[in-house]
Amino acid sequence: MSEVYAARRERLRERCAAGGSAAALVSRPANVRYLAGAAPRGAVLLLGGSEDVLLCARPPEDEPGAARPDAGLRLHVLPAPDGDPAVAGAGQAAAQGVEALAVEEHHLTVARHRALASVAPRLRFTDLAQGVEQLRLVKDEEELSCLRIAAEIADQALGELLESILVGRTERHLALELERRLVDHGADGPAFPTSVATGPHSGRLGHRPTDRRVEEGDFLSVCLGACYRGYRSEIGRTFVIGTTPADWQIELYDVVFAAQRAGREALAPGAACRDVDRAARQVLAAAGYSEGLAPGTGHGVGLENTEDPQLAPAAMGKLDACVPVTVEPGVHLPGRGGVRIDDTLVVRCEADGGPELLTITTKELLAL
């Protein structure tokens, strides 16, 4: 793996050089992990100057659960455990004779940025902006295989839940059980807080589980994901509790299903992100559901459970091959409930078989 991280750092180095900075200080945890193989709490990566250094407030060995940093990096553990590695990194950059240091102004606070400037007064600070996030958009095979496993784990956890008795159990308990099952199947942990929404809560984006219990006739919508080696899958499904769904439930489900399929089918290298969103949104609008929809119908996944690209009306840019995204339209009818259907897919060209579906749990309307 070491050469993978070295190659990523080299690509970033070229970007910085093009931007006029010989060195960069990466502080955003997901970005540190992408370039260093691990991101011990508070660690920052100093790139360039005479060498690449991972600066940590404490030794990484303090966290057995955590990933190991790339052996190709010099590891620098701060003498005082409560120091700020970013400040130490700026000091080292100055000591290495660096003139311009690119920092992540979208992550560093104003107070930290000031502290950096005060330890290295002669250093010129530039903005690395989303430089690392842009490198992270297109995933390599190593990353995609982690995402496949993360998706498989979520499918397994969800599949097991469907075999258990649901009526009478609370949203909170179902969410906790799903998270336990994710870990059972080898996840580092949940990719994000598991959402379980019943009855009037169903179909709501990012619903926080409450003590409401599953009842006969409810819609039950679930959204979960596994984190595997830092990579985060996402799957959402909606079910009906009881023997037979009501007519309004069948109709609503069919609309959301059709919208989600339209979104999936719009995924292709070169497709505009907003067009994918429109494809799904149009189906909902045509059925009369254009009010109170979520701002987007999908987003990228990777080391973060929500990253670029965004599939939304105002989104700029086009999709590339090997970009994993969610497609997750939903409709929530206040007081009644609703439907969300959410898959994680990898954008592929037609010749490669089109979009690769990572979350394979059935999308038929199951009555549980």
Added chain:
Amino acid sequence: MSEVYAARRERLRERCAAGGSAAALVSRPANVRYLAGAAPRGAVLLLGGSEDVLLCARPPEDEPGAARPDAGLRLHVLPAPDGDPAVAGAGQAAAQGVEALAVEEHHLTVARHRALASVAPRLRFTDLAQGVEQLRLVKDEEELSCLRIAAEIADQALGELLESILVGRTERHLALELERRLVDHGADGPAFPTSVATGPHSGRLGHRPTDRRVEEGDFLSVCLGACYRGYRSEIGRTFVIGTTPADWQIELYDVVFAAQRAGREALAPGAACRDVDRAARQVLAAAGYSEGLAPGTGHGVGLENTEDPQLAPAAMGKLDACVPVTVEPGVHLPGRGGVRIDDTLVVRCEADGGPELLTITTKELLAL
């Protein structure tokens, strides 16, 4: 409750005025919740000018699990759900004729601060610094009663675990079970990721649960807390697995127990934070344990699971009455394991009976 939040905002308003700013924009979630009663995701509080406004990217009703904002505030939901409430807040401050706006430079990123300045070019930005955090140090009765309940919930969850079979179960599963039990007993959720450390991992601060299974003869150290209405308790205990502890385990436990008691007994209004830390640390050092200790032996708790005051060698300041803190010395012997004992207490003067212990689970060395 509404008058409680209004009174807190009034205290902050006075601080700002003293600092030469008629208005403040509070963005740090725990600070927003303290002043507004709730902190919907991304919400910011604009204080002063002609009125106090809670700005949100989405309607708070979207989160049934969440607390309700103080009815005494004007609620402003952004038209575009992907806008930044902080930027909107700066715009409103300018529109209200505010000249100087205090912002939380320790929370706002450089990029966001720039965006604020660009929408309100004539506004002068000052630093609110830790103004709200300082108000949060001393808790009122409402806050203390939430902390008491949060501590009681953690005691219950831990007590139930001790009655179950432990040998053969993994750290991850025990941690997940504890978190489920926290929710069973009415917690909003865990106050922080539950730490379960067995054998060679035991006694390690903030150990992340692994797949290691509990074995006969292990030390088992557990650290958990409940979040109740936003307030976070913390308790840590260490047990021995099997019939009789080894001599080294008994000796080590006695030392850490004595250190933790010394720390607890040093808690008093007016006591210097560093002296409380020294009281505990001295006992460990006298027994030959001065290497590889955690940077602190305790910290404040409240809306965050680690907040001021810090009980550490370099800590400044003194304790006040009604300040809840943890006392949590520990020793970890690499390769062998160790002991941590952690309580949440409220600083009280002698006349009020001295420190109030919130986490009442026994601290005798139990062999499970």
